[in-house]
Every structure is written in C-alpha cells, then in structure tokens.
Amino acid sequence: MSSSWLLDTIAHEARRAVEAEARRHTRRVVESAIASVTGMPIPAPTTDRTAMATLPGDGPDGLSIVAREDAVRAYLAQDTIQVAILGAPGTGKTALMLRMADLRHRPTFVLGIPQRALDDAGVGTGAGGWMRAIAPGQLGSVPRDSDVLIDDASQVIGNEEYGTELFEQFRALTENRRHFGIGLILNCQTGKAVNAYALTCELLALKPGCAFFPEQERDGMAPFLREADALYQGMSAEQVHHTVMIYRKWPSLRGPIRYRFPEWFTRRLSAHKAARRLPAIIADSDSVAQGDEDADSPIGAG
Numbered sequence: 001m002s003s004s005w006l007l008d009t010i011a012h013e014a015r016r017a018v019e020a021e022a023r024r025h026t027r028r029v030v031e032s033a034i035a036s037v038t039g040m041p042i043p044a045p046t047t048d049r050t051a052m053a054t055l056p057g058d059g060p061d062g063l064s065i066v067a068r069e070d071a072v073r074a075y076l077a078q079d080t081i082q083v084a085i086l087g088a089p090g091t092g093k094t095a096l097m098l099r100m101a102d103l104r105h106r107p108t109f110v111l112g113i114p115q116r117a118l119d120d121a122g123v124g125t126g127a128g129g130w131m132r133a134i135a136p137g138q139l140g141s142v143p144r145d146s147d148v149l150i151d152d153a154s155q156v157i158g159n160e161e162y163g164t165e166l167f168e169q170f171r172a173l174t175e176n177r178r179h180f181g182i183g184l185i186l187n188c189q190t191g192k193a194v195n196a197y198a199l200t201c202e203l204l205a206l207k208p209g210c211a212f213f214p215e216q217e218r219d220g221m222a223p224f225l226r227e228a229d230a231l232y233q234g235m236s237a238e239q240v241h242h243t244v245m246i247y248r249k250w251p252s253l254r255g256p257i258r259y260r261f262p263e264w265f266t267r268r269l270s271a272h273k274a275a276r277r278l279p280a281i282i283a284d285s286d287s288v289a290q291g292d293e294d295a296d297s298p299i300g301a302g
C-alpha cells in the first residue's frame with residue numbers, strides 16, 4: 001500500500017467530514033433564519049424513519065413494495081420535490097400528503113387545513129410543531145428550504161385562476177421551487193379541476209379515480225387511472241386508504257406501495273372547507289376543534 005494513496009484517502013475522508021459539518025451548519029443557520037423571520041418553530045429532528053409499508057398482509061398479493069419504498073424514500077429525501085396526488089373523495093389523499101410531509105419533516109406551510117386542526121394534531125404552532133397554515137396570497141412569500149402543502153388544490157388554484165396574482169405566485173412557485181429548495185405536495189379530486197401548473201409534478205400518486213374518471217380527467221391520464229383502478233379493484237376502503245399507485249418517469253418509481261397514516265393524523269385534518277376561505281376557516285376553527293359536525297360540512301355550507 002503506497003503512503004501517497006493512504007494520504008490521499010485520509011485527505012478525502014477529512015474533506016468529506018468538513019463538507020458534511022458545513023452542510024449541517026448551513027442547515028442550522030437556514031432553520032434559525034426561517035424561525036426568526038416567520039416565527040416558525042425549528043422542526044425537531046425526525047424520529048419517524050420507520051417503513052412506509054407497515055401493514056403486513058394488508059395489500060393485495062404481489063405488491064412489490066420494498067424496492068419502490070426505497071425509491072420513494074430517496075425521492076422524498078431530496079430538498080426540492082413536486083408531488084401531485086389525485087383521487088376520488090375520501091380515498092386518503094390528505095392522509096397520504098401528510099404522510100409524505102411527515103417523512104420529510106421540514107418547516108411546512110399548509111394551504112387548506114386550518115391552523116387549529118394542525119395545532120390539535122400536535123404539528124402546528126405549539127412546542128415541537130413544524131406546520132403552519134397560510135392563506136393563498138402568502139404562497140409567494142414562502143421561505144427557502146421549506147415545504148408547501150395544498151389540500152384540495154382545485155379549491156385554491158383552479159382553472160379559472162389564469163392571469164390573477166394568485167396564479168402568478170403559484171406559477172412562480174412551481175417553476176422556481178427547485179432553485180429555492182422548496183418542496184410542493186398537493187392533492188386534488190380530479191386533475192381537470194386544478195390549474196395545469198399543479199400537475200407539473202415529478203411524482204404522480206393515484207388513488208382510485210372518480211366514477212366517470214376519463215371524462216373528469218385531463219387528456220392522457222386515462223391509461224394511468226385505469227391501471228390504478230385495476231389495482232384498487234376489490235380492496236376494502238381501509239386497504240385503499242393505505243395504498244397508492246406511484247408514477248414517475250423512472251421505472252424504479254412506478255407501481256403500488258403501501259404506507260400508514262402519520263401517527264398524529266386525525267379526521268379534523270381532512271375535514272375542511274374551501275382553502276379560498278382560509279382566513280374564515282381559521283376564525284371558524286374553534287367549532288371544528290370542539291367536534292362540531294356542522295363545521296366539517298362541505299364547501300358552501302354555512
């Protein structure tokens with residue numbers, strides 16, 4: 001073994017250690033900056049790195065989960081991502097979006113879920129919280145190195161938004177997020193109802209489609225939805241809630257995976273009104289927190 005090879009190796013390892021420490025330091029500085037500018041609590045280090053697929057025997061036979069789970073995890077571990085989750089009402093889109101956010105555990109800004117529901121779940125503004133509800137007009141001021149979640153995105157950024165200030169902010173977010181380390185995860189009941197920029201995703205997650213999905217979906221989506229629907233055929237609602245069909249261009253990331261809900265998931269997190277009315281929702285959210293069923297009524301009611 002030559003001594004120069006040994007010295008090179010030591011130097012290489014030393015460089016890597018210094019670079020890793022520099023990255024950790026930069027992250028701490030960025031998180032403190034975000035915390036001081038936004039009041040957002042610095043997320044505690046993630047403790048939940050357990051497998052997404054934790055429902056042994058709960059899926060249909062033949063699900064090859066482990067390889068894809070690794071690929072999903074690798075995808076979700078990147079700073080900047082864009083995920084669109086589509087599917088019929090009640091199929092588990094919100095729960096999946098929150099599970100992905102849970103695995104990432106970054107400072108997270110949420111459109112469409114009331115702050116009180118996040119607080120009650122223990123992930124909001126209280127101690128150890130890392131999620132904050134924002135209004136649509138705040139999309140353009142989300143800080144670097146954070147995540148944005150949009151629940152029922154058609155309520156926030158529908159097809160009619162072209163040319164509005166909100167559209168410009170949303171387009172800027174989707175087009176530029178990767179330069180700012182921003183991750184975007186959104187869900188919607190049908191792709192046709194949401195602004196096209198919502199579907200400029202890298203990863204598409206399909207739950208079962210609505211009853212007449214080819215008509216309700218954008219051109220080109222039908223084959224994917226048919227394939228996904230075939231997977232869900234015969235599954236119980238519970239199994240559907242915990243399964244998703246993943247599509248990405250790369251073969252390593254196509255196919256079904258199973259996952260569990262975040263441990264802190266509650267029904268209140270998925271029972272919401274139109275995000276467009278978010279300030280009203282926040283004001284209203286006491287009644288949600290107290291379990292008032294009327295407060296969970298669909299958009300337009302009340």
Ligand SMILES: Nc1ncnc2c1ncn2[C@@H]1O[C@H](COP(=O)(O)OP(=O)(O)OP(=O)(O)O)[C@@H](O)[C@H]1O
Pocket residue numbers: 087088089090091092093094095096152189241261265266267270271
């Ligand atoms: N704490 C819980 N643990 C497990 N399952 C739950 C829990 N709370 C609710 N659920 C069930 O899981 C489902 C999760 O669905 P979720 O709200 O994520 O669906 P969705 O596709 O977002 O629906 P929508 O289109 O109406 O927004 C709920 O409909 C409910 O039946």
Ligand SMILES: [Mg+2]
Pocket residue numbers: 093094095151152270
């Ligand atoms: Mg939902």
